Amino acid sequence: MDKISLVVPCYNEEETIRIFYNEVLKYESQLDAELEFCFVDDGSHDHTLDILKALHEEDERVHYVSFSRNFGKEAGLYAGLELATGDYVVTMDVDLQDPPHLLPEMYNIVKNEDYDCVATKRSTRKGEPPIRSFFARMFYKLINKMSSTEIVDGARDYRFMSRQMVDAIIKDQEYNRFSKGIFSWVGFKTKWLAYENVERSAGNTKWSFFSLFKYSIEGILAYSVVPLFISSILGLIFFVISVIALFGIVIRAMLFGDPVSGWPSMVSIMLLLGSMILLCLGIVGLYISKIYLETKKRQIYIVKEKA
Structure with missing residues (x-):
């Protein structure tokens, strides 16, 4: 039986972890595969780690890594990929903005079709502040004109990847990481799935306008001269x-x-x-x-x- 590892970075997400866990389990029977949960506690200051420890005691398939401090989502994704042992690896957000109901379809595509990865993108930005949506669209247009590495507008970090692709990503050990660019740069055949924007299940976003702007600058510097x-x-x-x-x-x-x-x-x-x-x-x-x-x-x- 195949093993699917779910890589889930968390930063002050005590309200969403169990909601996410229970939602994923609803679709376990449709996957016909063994699940592995790889949570990464990115130096949270709330009870995120306590909840992860409790889940680990309840379910041996739940694993976690806790950082000594906050290193950022990029470090969290990298740590999760290193922790994952599955034949297939999925990177997801814990707030359910990456809908778990797509998992069976993504698994079927990578398993039975000639694809190494199924990536997702938002077809709409409903619920997002207009000013943020405007600058996000401008960022994708700008970086695709400046860089030879294509980054799809609305692309999420929600991806279902083969072991071969994950191993290639792990070998890229650069310190200044921009995962959307790395996913594209390593290549491999990718199919895109579009879905409407989903609101957070609970809690508040950790991404301010300034942090998103800084992240966009990181992406431009990483993939364009x-x-x-x-x-x-x-x-x-x-x-x-x-x-x-x-x-x-x-x-x-x-x-x-x-x-x-x-x-x-x-x-x-x-x-x-x-x-x-x-x-x-x-x-x-x-x-x-x-x-x-x-x-x-x-x-x-x-x-x-x-x-």
Whole structure:
């Protein structure tokens, strides 16, 4: 019998864990496979770990890893993939925004059709703040224009993957991780399933607008060097403009003298050039910071306890 591992990162999710567990069990009979629950406690401050310990005592198929502190969802996904022992591995959110009722269909596709992965995407963003939806769509358009690695608009981390694909992902041990990009970069034949946006079963989202914005920047830096190219082009453009302006100033001075008037425009030009220089230096600095973190070879996560 096949074994399916469910990788579920958790951060302060005491209200949703048992709801998720019970909901998944409703579809166990349709899977005709052994289930393994791989929960990752990402340094929670509530009773998440206590609930995971209790579930482990009740059901030996429930395993967990608890971090020494909060390392982020990317580290949680990676730890869960390393913990999973199944023939197939599913990455899911514990808040039921990744509907378990799709599991039988996903299993059937990977098992019986020529696919290594079934990935999911939201067909709508119903219930999401309009401003967040707008920036999310802009992010996907931007990153797909800037990167050779395609990231599907509305893509979720909810994926049903073969063991071969999971092993390939685990071998990618980069510190600055962006799972949506990694899933696409490793390749393998993928089928997409679309579903309408689902509200959380309980609790509140841990993703603020700022954290999502920061995460989008991480994705762009991880899978595109176009910002560096843009900064170089901007530098070249402003160099040409400055040379033309220099000749214009010299010719004007020769023909009409050098009047004192014009300093506001000069100050504006200096501020513009200064801001562009700082912008380009900032872009370069972000890439250097990523190199710095990679070269330190820090652990992606630290385990405090596991079962």
